Amino acid sequence: MSVRHALLALLTEGSKYGLQLRQEFEARTGEVWPLNVGQVYTTLQRLEREGHVESHENERDGAQKRFRITAAGERELDRWLRTPPSAAPPPRDELVIKVQVALRLPGVDVRDILQVHRRHLVEEMQRYTHLKAEAAADDVGLGLVVDAELFRLEAVVHWLDAADVRLRRLPAVPPVPAGADGTRRAPRHQPAKPAPARTAGSRS
């Protein structure tokens, strides 16, 4: 997320104070992406050094600085809007590594590991969806941010589902020779134990 360009975009509407920029940034992203004041001012200083914004003290407002976008800043914003975002994947996906490790560990039910992560992801999705459900229908800023997070999380759930299908195709108990100490490795994916789900007898 480019905070720099988001701030430049807000300044195309007219000159603004630092605190005002922070409030407007958060309001337009549905307060899903909080921004600290320090981050706003550091970014503004950098933009000023680069000649993309200029500031002037307002006599009436005392110490508060107002910021204004420059012509160079407007060109930079236009260039950024048209530049494709970096599609390079992060070098190592932590979840993929966890599942790879689980596959090799004796006594670990990989499908249970997949389910734990699926639940975490769906709980995270519930929080975003509930945010969207409570928001005003015309809150486009919030809808855009929340949908982006939901599609990203959903893609990970899809990966877990695909991993589940791959594991299902494995033989139920891989032929593992007895170890030197005579112990055998536990099957990789035995049927999971029923979860401590809310039952008829233990309703809250």
Add this chain to the structure above:
Amino acid sequence: MTAVDGRDIWTDAMSPVLSLRQVSKVYGSGATAVPALREADLVVDAGELVAIMGPSGSGKSTLLTIAGTIEEPTSGEVYVCGADVAALSADAQARLRRRSIGFVFQDLNLLAGLSAAENVALPLELDGVRARVARVAAMRLLDELGLADRAGYFPDDLSGGERQRVAIARAVIGERRLLLADEPTGALDSTNGEAVIRLLRSACRRGVAGVLVTHDAQLASWADRVVFIRDGRIVDQTGPATGPEALLAQDVI
């Protein structure tokens, strides 16, 4: 919504709307027996929307048809609105289904020869409510769903999203207390899908108990609680809802 005459005597407002206890379902027998559902426990209260999430063949649709009293379990108990379904006569089961349970399926089962309003009014008319009264109730619901100007249209003349909204109106008309939905947004685009799930959710907010069966994580995430099913077994469920503050506490930038 319009009141239906003759409240069922077994309706108990205090008990959960749906309760499955150790419900199992086996199709076939002997060597060819296929277990579809194994010892499922599930309780759904009024006002609650629960999603059942699992891959195809995991038993989620079987669970829904048993909850809807369309199929009988091989073992276990099913309580709907406080009534032990197995103890009811076939007539009483049919009455429970007609009056208390609303179904929304992917293939909507709207009758092509009836208008939108007639489709919505149908469950009340089947239950002996006078046609005029049923029609007024249907019109009021269609109006709520933004379909007042489509009341006279036949299903073939409606868009996919409109047909699905009509199907939901038909599912919630009267005093239904349990709403069962199987992939209700199946063929819809995301905007229409969201409109449909918002309707289901608001029906639950008004006190209906909802069960939504889906493989779609985004759809499931609208529910208050998501129950995960795998190989016929309920294996996990999401924790109690936390507010959006939990998102702000994290560094999500």
